[in-house]
Each structure stands twice: as structure tokens, then as C-alpha cells.
Amino acid sequence: MIERMILIGYGGQGMMLFGRLLARVAMLDGKQVTFFPSYGTEVRGGAACYHLIVSTEEIFSPVVEEADTIIVMNQPSYLKLKNYLMPSSHLFLNSSLVKEAESFGEVKNIYRIPATEIANELGNVVASNMVMMGAYNTVKNLVPLPLFLDCLKSSLSGRKAPLFEINKLALLRGKEYVKKVYLKGEKTLEVSVV
Amino acid sequence: MQALYRAPETLLRVPTHYCPGCGHGIVQRLLAEIIDEWGIRGKTIGLAPVGCAVLAYNYLDIDMSEAAHGRPPAVATGIKRVYPDNIVFSYQGDGDLAAIGMAEIIHAASRAENITVIFANNAIYGMTNGQLAPTTLLNQRTTTTPEGRNPLTHGYPLRVCELLATLDGASFIARTSLSSPKNVLQTKEAIKKGFKTQIEKKGFSLIEVLSPCPVYWRMSPVDSLKFIEEKMTQTYPLGVFKDWGKKEL
Amino acid sequence: MKSSNNKKQLLTGNEAAAEAAILAGCRYYYGYPITPQNELVNHMAIRMPQVGGTFLQAESEIAAIYMAYGSAAAGARVMTSSSSPGISLMQEGISYLAGSELPCVIVNMQRGGPGLGDISPSQADYFQAVKGGGHGDYRTIVLAPASVQEIADLVYDAFDLADRYRNPVMLLGDAQLGQMMEPVELKKIPRTQQTPRWAVTGAEGRARNIIKSFYPVKGELEAFNIRLQRKYKVVEQKEVRYEEVNTERAEIILVAYGTCARICKEALRRISGTGLQIGLLRPISLWPFPKEPLRRLAKKAKAFCVVEMSSGQMLEDVKLAVLNRCPVHFYGRMGGGVPSSKEVIKKVLNILAPEESTLELEMSEISQELGKGLYFSTIP
Structure with missing residues (x-):
């Protein structure tokens, strides 16, 4: 099994945290992991692109050339995703900020999740990354959710501890949303073949 | 019969490569005397510069290391951090310290690095045949200022003590000279105070020593001493600029 | 597989280099910030005080390499790191380290060049690293890891090689290897480190030691160079690594x-x-x-x-x-x-x-x- 992911968004949209967390959870789940942040010179607001590869086998190239999954958080990032797309890619779009300009005819699996709106409703826009995580993992089942929540909790220690509940809630909302709109009672895809 | 005066043991019995009338030999002898008097040979580590004093380790019987041109304060920092209770000094000339090594000396002082710097200022590059130094006096002739140092094209003499005394990390900063026996003794006292500064961990210490270079000043050794007293001290006044953190001048 | 991952940490290559150095007994680190190796500097700033070591942010890469030179002369295991433009500034110091036969580990996470270039991965410093970017007939042992785990493993190796041959060793990575995160298992290798006999420590009860690369007497420098080249021959015979x-x-x-x-x-x-x-x-x-x-x-x-x-x-x-x-x-x-x-x-x-x-x-x-x-x- 191999899952090659591209996470793209603005710096500050929490994609770094999302990617690191997912990488860590996959590692604890016994997988091989490579996570590579490639960002611009700006700390906030610049384009941030993260390559994450999770595999049961040794990972060779750390660079994602074609992605099994692409998670896109905003419009400028959306314009870059073509480089990584293949017909079998799963594309997760933050539909709150991505206004689709072109269609990717061959790509069947497109999930439009209003992550920013959902996070705003919950009262913390920064949790949009967890909405996407909830939707993503429900579809692709990359990591066990309880383990993810454990790691999320331990990553939010000290003065950040109160943020755990809202992040957890965001994650569950993402899960509900994707189930309701896209999966409609079907069984989720099994990607993990451990 | 009791010996009242003898060559210090730390000064090795070898002929030096210094020119007649040069000041380096005097300062290095003072260092050897202090090391003997205080019995600190086993605790002292010296840094030799690039310049006329590069072979200082041939004359002082202590552990010493070379450093590249301008870098003795950085190397001294690396040694002192390993042996914080040893006495670490660097011996530097004006090209080494005030030209190529200006960043290193300022930051060592600013970090309050517990080292002592002996800064031999002879206002000239000796080893490379007498070129302009940052501390060359106005109108002074050198091989690269054949008509004399002109401030319009060569800028002004650089006063290291005054500059470093502005830094909080600089604890003891003094300027002495070798122009007379009295001044030589004062130089020795200033070096002792510098060593004491680092022993008591009070921060960075630097002793600038106005030192003669008869060959490239193109003077006799005696005239060189006069030149220090009459000319050099006008640009570089002697004194203590910082005394254990207190600003003196 | 699951159980073996429990001992692993998810670290960037930069962090792994820093942690491995500490495990290898390095207690002195001098560096200067430059992307893409800032995680190494930042990690050392946190970890060195925790293990009783010294972290010092130097005023320049030039100062950093000479501070490393000083600690190496004092007989300590020492590391510095940078990326391409900063490594260019260190070349003089690397030549001096080789000339004074001082052990030191230098990490270069290469970025695009020439000049200021960019912060993307590059391997354009190969000549500089392997052929010697500084002056004189010297060699730097250069190790090239391909994963975060191998960065850690080669850092231990680098310290041992540096000590064994009294020579600078460079770990040549790139922006990709430095910044990417992979699971890594850090080995705790017990090391008894003794201050080498040649170090400057204060000449208490022994003949003095001198660390130098200056041989002004005719013939001495050539003899020294011949000795250096003999040493390099031994390295060439014994230390080739490949997959x-x-x-x-x-x-x-x-x-x-x-x-x-x-x-x-x-x-x-x-x-x-x-x-x-x-x-x-x-x-x-x-x-x-x-x-x-x-x-x-x-x-x-x-x-x-x-x-x-x-x-x-x-x-x-x-x-x-x-x-x-x-x-x-x-x-x-x-x-x-x-x-x-x-x-x-x-x-x-x-x-x-x-x-x-x-x-x-x-x-x-x-x-x-x-x-x-x-x-x-x-x-x-």
C-alpha cells in the first residue's frame, strides 16, 4: 500500500500541522512515512505545499510526482494542483475558498468540502484543516481515528489545550459532511492494507 | 648569591625573529613574566595571530594555537567554552584585529566573552612590508599610502579602545605603550588586570599596546619610542577606558 | 513493524543531525541561521543547554567555523552547519582545520546556487565539498546520506572518522533531506571520550602543545604535506562506503x-x-x-x-x-x-x-x- 499526498494552502492555514500530525500518526501505526514541507519565503500567507507519503514498503523518492490524494485549501493552490493530478487521484477541495475554474474530466473522485465555513460556524477558522482531515480520512481511511485524536490531543498541550475540543468537533463535522454528501451510506474505501 | 632578575622560565631560550627595536618581544616577555609569577603555565592557552607575531608560540612555553587572520577571538571563544576556568588570551596586531577581524573582536566583546586580548598596535602592516593599517596615523607614509595617509582617500585612524568601551560586554579596556620603562611596567599591570578580569569572570578584556615598528616607520629604535610619545599618543591617548564595567574616560 | 516504530521519532533531517551529534558526544555547536538548515540551529539551541553543552549563535559563518576550530583544538567533539552560501564562507576555516589536523563535523544542506540562488534542493556544491573549496592540498571526508535515518547514522560515523583521522568531515545533504521528516531511530552508543593528547588544555605537568598549520622553514611544509597525503591514502583504502x-x-x-x-x-x-x-x-x-x-x-x-x-x-x-x-x-x-x-x-x-x-x-x-x-x- 502506498498513499502519496499533496497538501496545498496558504501558510497559516494549518497544513503543516495537518501533515505533520498525519505523518506522526501513520508512523505510530507502523507505516513508513516521508513528509516534506516546501514553502515560500513568507511565513504567513505564502504558498505552502506539503508532500506526504505513507507506505507499508520502503519509500524511495521523497518527492510526490503524481498524487493519490490532493487536498487544496485555496484558489491560488487550486491552480497548481494540475501538476500532481492523475485520473485516479482523490481531490479534496476547500469549496469555501476554491472557485473552480476548470474541470478535470478524467478525475472522478472530487470532494468539495466547505471547510472554512464549517470551521467558522464552530467559531475557529483555523480548524478548517481538521474539517478536511475528517473528510479525507473518512474516504480513504489512512489512519485509525482514535490514534489520530490521541496525537492531536498530545500536540495541543499547555495553553493550546482548550483548542482540542474545537479541533475534534471540526474533524467530526468534516466526517459527517463527506458521509452525508458523498458516501450516502456506502462503505468507506479501504486503503490501509496492513 | 641571590638572583634579583632573570629571564622568565616561560620565555623559551631561542632567538626571536623580531626586528631590532620591535615591541612584540617586550610584550611576550611580559606575558611570560606574569605566567611565571602567578604560576599559571598549566592553565594558560594562547592564540597566535597571522602577522608578525605568528610565531609567538615559538617563544612562549605554553599551550598555543594558531588562528587564521582576524579570527583569534572566535578561536579563543571556542577554546574558552571548553575550558571556562583556564586563562585564554589572544595576541593580535592591528591588521588582524582592526581590519579583517573587526567583526570577531566586536562580537567577542559584545558577548562578554571571558577572554583577554593583547592588541599590539604599531599603526602598520609589518609582515607584508609596511602597508596601511586601520590604525595608521594621518599623513603617515606606508607602502600603500606613499604620500601619507590622506583622510579624503584613506579615511581616518581607527580607535579600538574607544569603540569597544561603548559595549556593555567589554569589562576592562585599556591602552598602554612601550615607549618608556614606566610605560612597559604599566603595560604589565594592565595585562595582569586583564587576566584578573577573566579569572573573576567579569567579561571581556582588551589591552591595546602602542608598539614600535622602527623598520617600517623608517626610524631608529630610539626615534620610534619618541614617535609613540609625541605622535601616536595624540591620536591614541593612553589610559583605562573601562574598568570592570565602569566607564573611565 | 508496528512495534519497531515505537522507538522511532518523526524528525526533520536537520533535527536528526543535531540529535545524533549529541548522542555522539558532541557538546559544542556553533552556527549561523540560513535556510534550509535552520531547524538544526534551533534544535541545538534547545538541546545543548539541556545536556550541559554549548550552543552559540555566531556573528557569521566565518566566526562559527573558527569557534568550532577552537573547540576542536581544545580536544572536544564539535559541530557546525550551514547551507551553500554559508559553507562558501567557511572554506578558509575548513582548509585551516585540515592544515592543523583538527577533527570537526560540518553539515551542508545544499541549496540552489550560484550566488544567493534559492532555498530549493541542490547538489551543486559537490566540487566544493569533494575537491576542497579552500586553499591547499587537503581533503575533506564527505558523507552523503539519503534518508533521515541515514543522516543520524552517518553523523555518528562522521564524528568517529573525524577523530580517527584528525580531519574535518562534511555531511553533504540538501534542502530536501534537511527539511523532510521521516521516522528515525536514534542509537545510544556508549562512548568514553578522552581528551586527545595533542589538544591545547593548558600544559599542566607536560610539554606544551601547539596547534598550527604554518611551516615557514623550507622543507617542513612539504614533509607535512607528504604525511597528509599518506593519511588520505589510508582513508581512501579503508573508508569507502557505497550501496x-x-x-x-x-x-x-x-x-x-x-x-x-x-x-x-x-x-x-x-x-x-x-x-x-x-x-x-x-x-x-x-x-x-x-x-x-x-x-x-x-x-x-x-x-x-x-x-x-x-x-x-x-x-x-x-x-x-x-x-x-x-x-x-x-x-x-x-x-x-x-x-x-x-x-x-x-x-x-x-x-x-x-x-x-x-x-x-x-x-x-x-x-x-x-x-x-x-x-x-x-x-x-
């Missing part, structure tokens, strides 16, 4: 190090099952360079293809090793460009069938040639 993948039957042998080697392995995996016989030789020590293995492989391989993120620097060493026994091809990307495994395969096909491939086959066509869905399939 071979599928070289037994390979017609074409890729030669790549670091990130490029991993991309080549990806290419190998993609073409496995197609009948093409491609192998990989991955130099792990860039100096000493694995000349003998290349010579051995040159006897049976049809051709070599060097893959680098440069205009072809290691290529020269491969050619020197192989001489004219076998053609040596090259595929490189520069200035922050990272080759893809597809590009490598395309190059390989081009070598195998130049008359067809000169038509600049599109990737999709190659894909069809090699079997449907090759590029778009996940690895089983």
Missing part, C-alpha cells in the same frame, strides 16, 4: 547520491517487471569516492548514467573511475530543479534506444511502451 542495487544483471547502471539516489530507486521500482535491467550504484562516501566498485561494474555494464542536481559534477569522478571502459551518460537538473523518476526512465530509454527516443517521446508514450498504467499505478 549497490540490482547491479548484478544490469545493463545500465545509474550513479546517484542523496536525494537523487532515492529518485533513481523509484525509477528502478517503476520499471521492475518490464524486463529492463537497470541498476544503481549509490556512493555514500563522496570522498573517498567508490572508484573500485565502478571499475568492477564497468567490465560488464553497457553504460553508466549519472543523475545529479547539478550540471554534472560527480559525473567527472565517475568518468575518472570508469575511464574509457564504458560510456558514461548524464541526466541533471539545476538551480533548484529536482529530477523526477519519469525523467530518469526517459533518459534510460534514450540510452537504450537512441534512434527512437531522440523523437522526444512524451511521458504518456513511454508509459504505453512499458506497460499500461505504469506511471499512474500505485505500487502493489
Whole structure:
């Protein structure tokens, strides 16, 4: 099994945290992991692109050339995703900020999740990354959710501890949303073949 | 019969490569005397510069290391951090310290690095045949200022003590000279105070020593001493600029 | 597999280099911030005080390398790190370290150049690292890791080699290796470290020690250089490190190090099952360079293809090793460009069938040639 992911968004949209967390959870789940942040010179607001590869086998190239999954958080990032797309890619779009300009005819699996709106409703826009995580993992089942929540909790220690509940809630909302709109009672895809 | 005066043991019995009338030999002898008097040979580590004093380790019987041109304060920092209770000094000339090594000396002082710097200022590059130094006096002739140092094209003499005394990390900063026996003794006292500064961990210490270079000043050794007293001290006044953190001048 | 991962930490290559250095007994670190190795500096700033060590942010890379020189002269295990432009500034110091025979570990996470370049991965400092960017007849031992785990493993190795040969050792990574995170298991290796006899410690009860590289008496410097070269010969005989993948039957042998080697392995995996016989030789020590293995492989391989993120620097060493026994091809990307495994395969096909491939086959066509869905399939 191999899952090659591209996470793209603005710096500050929490994609770094999302990617690191997912990488860590996959590692604890016994997988091989490579996570590579490639960002611009700006700390906030610049384009941030993260390559994450999770595999049961040794990972060779750390660079994602074609992605099994692409998670896109905003419009400028959306314009870059073509480089990584293949017909079998799963594309997760933050539909709150991505206004689709072109269609990717061959790509069947497109999930439009209003992550920013959902996070705003919950009262913390920064949790949009967890909405996407909830939707993503429900579809692709990359990591066990309880383990993810454990790691999320331990990553939010000290003065950040109160943020755990809202992040957890965001994650569950993402899960509900994707189930309701896209999966409609079907069984989720099994990607993990451990 | 009791010996009242003898060559210090730390000064090795070898002929030096210094020119007649040069000041380096005097300062290095003072260092050897202090090391003997205080019995600190086993605790002292010296840094030799690039310049006329590069072979200082041939004359002082202590552990010493070379450093590249301008870098003795950085190397001294690396040694002192390993042996914080040893006495670490660097011996530097004006090209080494005030030209190529200006960043290193300022930051060592600013970090309050517990080292002592002996800064031999002879206002000239000796080893490379007498070129302009940052501390060359106005109108002074050198091989690269054949008509004399002109401030319009060569800028002004650089006063290291005054500059470093502005830094909080600089604890003891003094300027002495070798122009007379009295001044030589004062130089020795200033070096002792510098060593004491680092022993008591009070921060960075630097002793600038106005030192003669008869060959490239193109003077006799005696005239060189006069030149220090009459000319050099006008640009570089002697004194203590910082005394254990207190600003003196 | 699950249990073995419990001991692992998810670290960036930069952090792994720092942690491994601490485990190797390094207690002195001097550095200066530059992307893409800032995680190393930041990590040392946190960890060194915790282990009773010294972290000092120097005023420049020049000062950093000389502070390292000072601690090395004092007999301590010491590390500094930077990325390409900063390493350029350190070259004088590296020459002095080699000239004074001082052990020191230097990490270079290469970025694009020349000049200020960019902060993307690059391998364009190969010449500088391997041929000696500083002055004089000296050698730096250069180790090239290809994963975060290997960064840690080679850092231990680097300290041991530096001490054994009293020579600077460079760990040559790149922006990719420095910044990417992978699980790494850090080994706790008990080390009893003694201050070497030659160090400047204060000459208490012994003859003085002098650390120097200045030999003004005629003949002394030449004698010293002869001794240095003898030492380097021993290093060349004993310390060559490399990895071979599928070289037994390979017609074409890729030669790549670091990130490029991993991309080549990806290419190998993609073409496995197609009948093409491609192998990989991955130099792990860039100096000493694995000349003998290349010579051995040159006897049976049809051709070599060097893959680098440069205009072809290691290529020269491969050619020197192989001489004219076998053609040596090259595929490189520069200035922050990272080759893809597809590009490598395309190059390989081009070598195998130049008359067809000169038509600049599109990737999709190659894909069809090699079997449907090759590029778009996940690895089983």
C-alpha cells in the first residue's frame, strides 16, 4: 500500500500541522512515512505545499510526482494542483475558498468540502484543516481515528489545550459532511492494507 | 648569591625573529613574566595571530594555537567554552584585529566573552612590508599610502579602545605603550588586570599596546619610542577606558 | 513493524543531525541561521543547554567555523552547519582545520546556487565539498546520506572518522533531506571520550602543545604535506562506503547520491517487471569516492548514467573511475530543479534506444511502451 499526498494552502492555514500530525500518526501505526514541507519565503500567507507519503514498503523518492490524494485549501493552490493530478487521484477541495475554474474530466473522485465555513460556524477558522482531515480520512481511511485524536490531543498541550475540543468537533463535522454528501451510506474505501 | 632578575622560565631560550627595536618581544616577555609569577603555565592557552607575531608560540612555553587572520577571538571563544576556568588570551596586531577581524573582536566583546586580548598596535602592516593599517596615523607614509595617509582617500585612524568601551560586554579596556620603562611596567599591570578580569569572570578584556615598528616607520629604535610619545599618543591617548564595567574616560 | 516504530521519532533531517551529534558526544555547536538548515540551529539551541553543552549563535559563518576550530583544538567533539552560501564562507576555516589536523563535523544542506540562488534542493556544491573549496592540498571526508535515518547514522560515523583521522568531515545533504521528516531511530552508543593528547588544555605537568598549520622553514611544509597525503591514502583504502542495487544483471547502471539516489530507486521500482535491467550504484562516501566498485561494474555494464542536481559534477569522478571502459551518460537538473523518476526512465530509454527516443517521446508514450498504467499505478 502506498498513499502519496499533496497538501496545498496558504501558510497559516494549518497544513503543516495537518501533515505533520498525519505523518506522526501513520508512523505510530507502523507505516513508513516521508513528509516534506516546501514553502515560500513568507511565513504567513505564502504558498505552502506539503508532500506526504505513507507506505507499508520502503519509500524511495521523497518527492510526490503524481498524487493519490490532493487536498487544496485555496484558489491560488487550486491552480497548481494540475501538476500532481492523475485520473485516479482523490481531490479534496476547500469549496469555501476554491472557485473552480476548470474541470478535470478524467478525475472522478472530487470532494468539495466547505471547510472554512464549517470551521467558522464552530467559531475557529483555523480548524478548517481538521474539517478536511475528517473528510479525507473518512474516504480513504489512512489512519485509525482514535490514534489520530490521541496525537492531536498530545500536540495541543499547555495553553493550546482548550483548542482540542474545537479541533475534534471540526474533524467530526468534516466526517459527517463527506458521509452525508458523498458516501450516502456506502462503505468507506479501504486503503490501509496492513 | 641571590638572583634579583632573570629571564622568565616561560620565555623559551631561542632567538626571536623580531626586528631590532620591535615591541612584540617586550610584550611576550611580559606575558611570560606574569605566567611565571602567578604560576599559571598549566592553565594558560594562547592564540597566535597571522602577522608578525605568528610565531609567538615559538617563544612562549605554553599551550598555543594558531588562528587564521582576524579570527583569534572566535578561536579563543571556542577554546574558552571548553575550558571556562583556564586563562585564554589572544595576541593580535592591528591588521588582524582592526581590519579583517573587526567583526570577531566586536562580537567577542559584545558577548562578554571571558577572554583577554593583547592588541599590539604599531599603526602598520609589518609582515607584508609596511602597508596601511586601520590604525595608521594621518599623513603617515606606508607602502600603500606613499604620500601619507590622506583622510579624503584613506579615511581616518581607527580607535579600538574607544569603540569597544561603548559595549556593555567589554569589562576592562585599556591602552598602554612601550615607549618608556614606566610605560612597559604599566603595560604589565594592565595585562595582569586583564587576566584578573577573566579569572573573576567579569567579561571581556582588551589591552591595546602602542608598539614600535622602527623598520617600517623608517626610524631608529630610539626615534620610534619618541614617535609613540609625541605622535601616536595624540591620536591614541593612553589610559583605562573601562574598568570592570565602569566607564573611565 | 508496528512495534519497531515505537522507538522511532518523526524528525526533520536537520533535527536528526543535531540529535545524533549529541548522542555522539558532541557538546559544542556553533552556527549561523540560513535556510534550509535552520531547524538544526534551533534544535541545538534547545538541546545543548539541556545536556550541559554549548550552543552559540555566531556573528557569521566565518566566526562559527573558527569557534568550532577552537573547540576542536581544545580536544572536544564539535559541530557546525550551514547551507551553500554559508559553507562558501567557511572554506578558509575548513582548509585551516585540515592544515592543523583538527577533527570537526560540518553539515551542508545544499541549496540552489550560484550566488544567493534559492532555498530549493541542490547538489551543486559537490566540487566544493569533494575537491576542497579552500586553499591547499587537503581533503575533506564527505558523507552523503539519503534518508533521515541515514543522516543520524552517518553523523555518528562522521564524528568517529573525524577523530580517527584528525580531519574535518562534511555531511553533504540538501534542502530536501534537511527539511523532510521521516521516522528515525536514534542509537545510544556508549562512548568514553578522552581528551586527545595533542589538544591545547593548558600544559599542566607536560610539554606544551601547539596547534598550527604554518611551516615557514623550507622543507617542513612539504614533509607535512607528504604525511597528509599518506593519511588520505589510508582513508581512501579503508573508508569507502557505497550501496549497490540490482547491479548484478544490469545493463545500465545509474550513479546517484542523496536525494537523487532515492529518485533513481523509484525509477528502478517503476520499471521492475518490464524486463529492463537497470541498476544503481549509490556512493555514500563522496570522498573517498567508490572508484573500485565502478571499475568492477564497468567490465560488464553497457553504460553508466549519472543523475545529479547539478550540471554534472560527480559525473567527472565517475568518468575518472570508469575511464574509457564504458560510456558514461548524464541526466541533471539545476538551480533548484529536482529530477523526477519519469525523467530518469526517459533518459534510460534514450540510452537504450537512441534512434527512437531522440523523437522526444512524451511521458504518456513511454508509459504505453512499458506497460499500461505504469506511471499512474500505485505500487502493489
